[in-house]
Amino acid sequence: MSVLDGVRARPQATAGMLGRGRTRPQATAGVALTLPVAVFFVVFWLVPFLAAIYLSFTDYEMAGTPNWIGLANYERMFADPGFLNSAWITVVYTVCTVVPTIVLALLVAVPLSKPGRLNRRLRALVMIPAVMPLAATSMVWVIIYSDRGMANTLLGLVGIEPQSWLTSSDLAIWALVVMVVWKSMGLFVIILTAGLQALPGEVYEAAAIDGSGAVTTFTRITLPLLRRTLLFVLVISVAGSMQAFVPAFLLTGGGPADATQVLPYYIWANAFPYEHMGYAAAMGMVLLAAMVIVSALQFGFLKGGDE
Amino acid sequence: MRAGTILRAVWLIVAVGFMLLPVYAMLVVASAPDDTDLRGLVFNGFHLPENIRLLFGEANLPTYLRNSLILCVGTGVLDVMFSAAAGYAMAQLSFPGRRVLFALVIGTLALTPMVLVIPVFLIVKELGWVNTFQGMMVPGMISAFGVFLVRQFALGIPKELLLAARVDGAGEFRIFARIAVPLLKPALITLFLVHFLAQWDNLLWPLIVANEQELWPLPVGLANFQSEVGFNYHLTTTAALVTAVPPFILMVALQRYYVAGLTFGGLKR
Numbered sequence: 335m336s337v338l339d340g341v342r343a344r345p346q347a348t349a350g351m352l353g354r355g356r357t358r359p360q361a362t363a364g365v366a367l368t369l370p371v372a373v374f375f376v377v378f379w380l381v382p383f384l385a386a387i388y389l390s391f392t393d394y395e396m397a398g399t400p401n402w403i404g405l406a407n408y409e410r411m412f413a414d415p416g417f418l419n420s421a422w423i424t425v426v427y428t429v430c431t432v433v434p435t436i437v438l439a440l441l442v443a444v445p446l447s448k449p450g451r452l453n454r455r456l457r458a459l460v461m462i463p464a465v466m467p468l469a470a471t472s473m474v475w476v477i478i479y480s481d482r483g484m485a486n487t488l489l490g491l492v493g494i495e496p497q498s499w500l501t502s503s504d505l506a507i508w509a510l511v512v513m514v515v516w517k518s519m520g521l522f523v524i525i526l527t528a529g530l531q532a533l534p535g536e537v538y539e540a541a542a543i544d545g546s547g548a549v550t551t552f553t554r555i556t557l558p559l560l561r562r563t564l565l566f567v568l569v570i571s572v573a574g575s576m577q578a579f580v581p582a583f584l585l586t587g588g589g590p591a592d593a594t595q596v597l598p599y600y601i602w603a604n605a606f607p608y609e610h611m612g613y614a615a616a617m618g619m620v621l622l623a624a625m626v627i628v629s630a631l632q633f634g635f636l637k638g639g640d641e
Numbered sequence: 642m643r644a645g646t647i648l649r650a651v652w653l654i655v656a657v658g659f660m661l662l663p664v665y666a667m668l669v670v671a672s673a674p675d676d677t678d679l680r681g682l683v684f685n686g687f688h689l690p691e692n693i694r695l696l697f698g699e700a701n702l703p704t705y706l707r708n709s710l711i712l713c714v715g716t717g718v719l720d721v722m723f724s725a726a727a728g729y730a731m732a733q734l735s736f737p738g739r740r741v742l743f744a745l746v747i748g749t750l751a752l753t754p755m756v757l758v759i760p761v762f763l764i765v766k767e768l769g770w771v772n773t774f775q776g777m778m779v780p781g782m783i784s785a786f787g788v789f790l791v792r793q794f795a796l797g798i799p800k801e802l803l804l805a806a807r808v809d810g811a812g813e814f815r816i817f818a819r820i821a822v823p824l825l826k827p828a829l830i831t832l833f834l835v836h837f838l839a840q841w842d843n844l845l846w847p848l849i850v851a852n853e854q855e856l857w858p859l860p861v862g863l864a865n866f867q868s869e870v871g872f873n874y875h876l877t878t879t880a881a882l883v884t885a886v887p888p889f890i891l892m893v894a895l896q897r898y899y900v901a902g903l904t905f906g907g908l909k910r
Contacts, residue, residue, distance in 0.1 A: 357735075363813030364736025371727035372742055374783045379749045382760035389759065442656045445649045452650060456657045461899070463660050465892040467842045469860035470881035474667045477874050480679050484666050487680045520660060521903065528904040548645075563904075577753045580844050584864055598755050605759050606849055618756040625753055 390616035396609040407616035417617060419592055420600040423507065427596055428575040431514045436567060438515070439522035444552065446523065447530035457527060464520030472584035475513045476500070479585075485509075503593040506586050510594055514581055518574070522567050529563030530556070569632055576625050597621055667885075670878040679874055692879040700869045701854060702880055705862035710887075712847075712858050713840040716778050720787045720836045721829050728791025728828075729821045733803060734813070743792075749785040754845060762849055776850045777858075781840065787832045790905060794828035795821065827898065834895050835902040838888055859884045 390407055392400035411417045446453055446460070463471075478484045479499035486496040499509040537559070541551050557564075579598040582588055588595040588603065595603075601621065605614035666681025672689040696702040730736065731743055761780050770776030798821060806816045822829075844860035851857060857865075863880055870876045892899050 359813050360734045361736040363817070364730045364734035364739065366814075367726040367730035367734070367817065368736070368738075368742055371723050371783055371788060372738070372745070374723070375742075375745050375749060375785070377764070378761060378780050379752065379757065379785075380745065382757045382764065383752060385760035385763070386756050438656075442653065442660075445653055448649075453653070456653055458896070459657055459661060461892055461896065462664055462889070465838065465888045465899075466664065466885050467860065467888060469842060469844055469863045470667075470884040471663070473863060473866075473877055473881035474663055474670075477670055477679055477681065477878060478663060478666060480874065482679045484662075484679075484681045487682065516660070516663060523660075524900060525903050528900055573753075577755055579755070580842075580860075583844065601755050602758075602845070602849075611759050611763075615756070615759050618753070618759065622753050622756050626751065629751075 386615045386618060389612050390619045392612040394612040394615075396611055400612065403612070407613050408620075410613065411617060411620065416592065416595070416600060417597075420595050420597045423593075423595060424576060424597040427507065427511060427514075427578070428572060430508075430511045431518070431575045432568070432571045434511075435515045435518045435522055435571060436564070439519050439526055439567070442519070443523050443526035443530055444556065447527045457524075460520050460523050460527075462520070463517065464524055466517070468517065468580045469584060471513070471517050472581060475509075476585060479509050500586055501590050503590045506590060506594050510581050510585055513585065514575070514578065518571060522571065525567055526560070526563060529560055533559050565632065569629055572628055572632065573625060576621065576628070667878055667882055670875050671882040672879075673875040676874045689879065689882075692876060693883065696870075696876060696880055696883070700866075700876075700880070701857075701862060702883060704855065705857055705859045706883070708856060709841060709858040709860075711774065712778060712843075713837045716782050716840055717833045717836045719778075719782045720784055721833050723783045724787035724791045724832060725822060725825055725829055726817070727788050729795045729798075729817055729825065731788070731792045732795035733798060733800075733821070746785045746788050746792075750789065758845065758849060765850060770850075772851055772853050772856060774856065777847050777856065781843065781846060784836060784839075787836065790832055790835075790902075791825060791828050793905075794825060798824055827901070830895060831898040831902040831905070834891060834898050837891060841888055 389400060391402055391404060393403050393406075394400035442460075446457060481496060481498065485499060490496065497505055499505050533556070537555055538551065541555055546554070577598050578596060579602060582594045582596050582599045583602075586594040588599045597617065598621070601614050601617045604610045604617065668689075669681045669684055670679060671692065672687045673685050674688045674691075678685050727742075731739055731746075765771060765776045765780065768776075770779070802820060803816055806820055811819070842860060843858070844864065847856070847858050847861050848864070851861065854862075854865075863877075863884060866877050866880055867873075
């Protein structure tokens with residue numbers, strides 16, 4: 335049971351006995367309690383967002399003043415091999431991290447959500463990789479992928495030649511993907527397990543009485559009932575992958591030869607080391623638009639089945 | 642039936658074993674005396690205490706650790722305070738601008754940091770906060786997630802309770818401090834934990850805003866660790882292990898709040 339459950343289940347509170355009219359003390363307190371947050375969001379979210387839109391139409395380069403150049407940054411993007419390469423790598427990276435992570439996490443979470451002492455202990459262990467900081471994780475995987483590291487040792491047991499995982503332009507992206515799948519799996523197992531445990535038990539009893547097999551129960555009962563949790567996991571994992579900066583930065587530095595230069599990395603590199611702020615802002619806008627479209631599609635796709 | 646149970650147990654043990662393998666490798670390499678064996682499979686003595694002592698004595702690890710703690714505890718406490726006030730007010734008080742503020746919070750939930758870092762950096766630069774603690778801390782001080790989490794939770798506070806207090810003549814601030822805050826405690830602990838863990842892992846912003854080593858938190862320090870200890874894998878791994886300890890302790894102490902934070906929004910609303 336989640337700590338927040340009882341409260342969340344309540345229907346949304348209405349204005350109650352006071353009706354829609356507000357009282358003066360409430361209005362004063364409401365403004366006073368929200369003012370710091372309101373100011374903060376305006377200064378550090380709304381203004382920067384509007385500024386980013388403006389910068390994306392300029393040639394701003396840190397030194398000097400921004401000049402309006404219309405859509406030139408956006409046009410430049412689609413002729414820039416670096417951007418096109420990064421966009422493509424981001425697509426590959428997102429698909430190849432999200433799908434295996436969710437499938438593997440489901441395969442673990444479904445049996446793990448069943449009661450029992452062993453499962454309770456295993457559930458606690460799964461949290462360990464989930465709370466490992468990404469920076470620490472990346473350092474460990476650099477060693478796992480080193481020439482004499484664990485990856486080559488274990489694959490050597492099944493007769494695979496040692497590889498230079500992080501310095502080969504064919505392998506580096508897959509090395510990154512494996513690490514990220516591992517890292518996110520713990521998190522998603524926990525979320526899915528919690529979702530599975532919240533499913534009504536009676537449905538399963540009824541299915542068992544009707545002689546439903548494990549596979550039928552999974553596809554006909556578990557998956558549909560779990561749809562909300564799955565949608566949540568899908569949305570956060572896609573969004574997380576599309577903005578992932580740290581793995582590429584720490585494991586490969588976007589290399590070798592741009593092979594792991596995901597879009598967030600390319601944006602950062604353009605904005606900070608190279609100071610092409612206007613161009614980077616425009617690419618940020620494209621990334622944001624892509625994220626909004628993809629989220630909307632996911633909601634549409636999974637909500638479509640409701641009722 | 643019985644075979645199925647055993648098969649399931651075997652699968653789970655193998656799967657969880659694989660999930661823990663890199664953590665085990667970290668322990669092994671972090672305890673190694675040198676870089677001769679990087680397989681991370683068998684312990685070659687247990688030199689972890691010596692390695693830690695070395696890093697605390699000769700590297701900047703204590704500075705990074707201190708900076709990370711200041712950053713995470715500082716912004717975590719501020720986030721909890723401001724989100725508690727705003728989340729409660731948005732759920733339970735009627736005041737002008739409530740709808741606009743809610744739209745602002747929901748809108749910011751959708752924004753990606755990659756869009757904001759450039760203008761926020763320019764603002765911080767304008768304020769003269771580059772290479773300062775406030776520059777690292779203030780822009781990430783309040784999270785839309787926090788305000789939203791507290792608001793959703795505060796919607797569940799019974800109206801009658803607040804009304805009774807008002808009838809008794811309690812002022813609005815007193816009601817917030819004495820009635821709402823104690824009831825919101827689970828949400829506030831969850832928020833602190835989620836904030837702490839996210840901030841502990843924040844590499845991008847400090848990387849952009851702090852070039853002075855004195856200010857670096859752990860992720861940035863770790864990213865540049867080779868400049869301190871050379872290509873010294875086992876010591877880098879020891880540093881990574883030290884980095885993982887505080888989140889681990891928090892997770893053990895506050896496990897159910899952690900799960901609640903992770904699944905917030907994932908279950909039925």
